[in-house]
Amino acid sequence: MSWLDSAIAFLSPQAGYKREAWRKGYEELKSYDAGLNDRLNGGWRTVNASAEQTDGMYRETIRARGRDLERNSDIQESIIGAFERNVVGTGFKLQAKTADEELNTQIEKLWKEWCKPRNCDVTFQQSFSEICRMVIRRKKIDGGIILLKRYTKDGIVPFSLQVREVDDLDTMQTGKNGKRVLNGIEYNEFNRPIAYYFKTYDVYGFYAGKSDRIEAKDVIFLWNKKRPSQIREISEMSPTITRIRDVNSYMEAVSVKERVAACLSVFIKRQSPTAGSIGRQGKSASTQYEGKTLSPGMIMELNPGDDVATVNPPAQGASAADFVRLQQRLTGSGQGISYEAAARDMSQVNYSSARQGLLEDQKTYAIEQEFLIDHLLSEVYETFLISAVLSGALQIKDFWEKKREYMEHIWTPPGQKWIDPLKEANANRVSLETNQTTLAEIAASAGQDWKDVVDQRARELEYMKQKGVITNDKEKG
Secondary structure (H helix, E strand, O other): OOHHHHHHHHHOHHHHHHHHHHHHHHHHOOOOHHHOOOOOOOOOOOOOOOHHHHHOOOHHHHHHHHHHHHHHOHHHHHHHHHHHHHHHOOOOEEEEOOOOHHHHHHHHHHHHHHOOHHHHEOOOOOOHHHHHHHHHHHHHHOOEEEEEEEOOOOOOOOOEEEEEOHHHEOOOOOOOOOOEEEOOEEEOOOOOEEEEEEEEEOOOOOEEEEEEEEEHHHEEEEEOOOOOOOOOOOOOOOOOHHHHHHHHHHHHHHHHHHHHHOOOOEEEOOOOOOOOEOOEOOOOOOOOOOOOOOOOOOEEEOOOOOOOOOOOOOOOHHHHHHHHHHHHHHHHHHOOOOHHHHHOOOOOOOHHHHHHHHHHHHHHHHHHHHHHHHHHHHHHHHHHHHHHHHHOOOOOOOOOOOHHHHOOEEEEOOOOOOOOHHHHHHHHHHHHHOOOOOHHHHHHHOOOOHHHHHHHHHHHHHHHHHHOOOOOHHHHO
């Protein structure tokens, strides 16, 4: 109660009572603690604006900081590596789903050949799987990556990919003749991209002052859209960048302290100055010390009357480990994966908790895999198939009449190894026998095509039969 309320209550208790009752009623209307502007939330700076208004001025700064941590932070690299290994791994397998099995085999063989560096990449430097891994890396750190469809005659199919960074978008472009251009992208009235403006560079990598306009149908811009008003990417590492940098700074300080503590040094005090001698120059009492740093085994003489004061803080080894473990756990959760996946530390888990964490991590990876399939793999495959038909690499007479049927396909992501293969194998066997799963699902979880598994197994059994090798009672019958 303020002094004014106290005064009113003293002069008129009835008026004071009414004021206090109305005040309590007003306080009850404040339904959300998060909406209060009290002393705890007073410094919380917030803004409600469109995505581009909140992201635009910070996009390049966050991207640069993310790249700096990519070069200098082992914690960030461990997180990016986890996504590269588990989302893409050794690559996705294509399974063509036309009605003609012979054609399916032909398409899959041609696709496998096209995925080599000399066919899929205009620079001849990366295979398609390597491009996919780089897509995951750049999407996490830069927020996005761009692939251009290039129609060249260098490979087995007149189609390849050119990978560009988001920095290559000419953000200085402005709309002319009524065109809506923002941050290097031209939009229609629904904010759908219809063209992209890319900077041109000379042979030394310097900006040539010109831009190329490329229609959106030949551009694959990969980034995660989180708000309806968002039109450009933002680094996916932004929620955890500051935490990772704090850990780096903390570990640097701890490392310096431990190095200082490990330096055994001896200081010699004398009652009077040491006279000059052969090979050594005498020093007066006012002589400054030459030693500026500590080094292991250092022996140093002090001036007369001087003493040594040391700062000896307690060792930080145990507390540093706990601190770093906590920060890595928070950083991993901020990116949707467990501490064990981020740090590759399995010392704190048993089989059940490790398996549960692995299953949750796989859900995160599955979302990224779905994104790649929908926005990159299928788009590239369809362009590849059309280019192969147009160039004559594939002979399909009624392709244009049944285009959608011939483009049917599925992707098999890389398989996941289990913690205890015996338990998983028994569970799969029971599920298969009780019709709770299929061989296709089991094979897909291992990153394999079930038909390839059956064909290979049939060849093995036939060969063992010819050689008289019997492995179990089932094969005897």
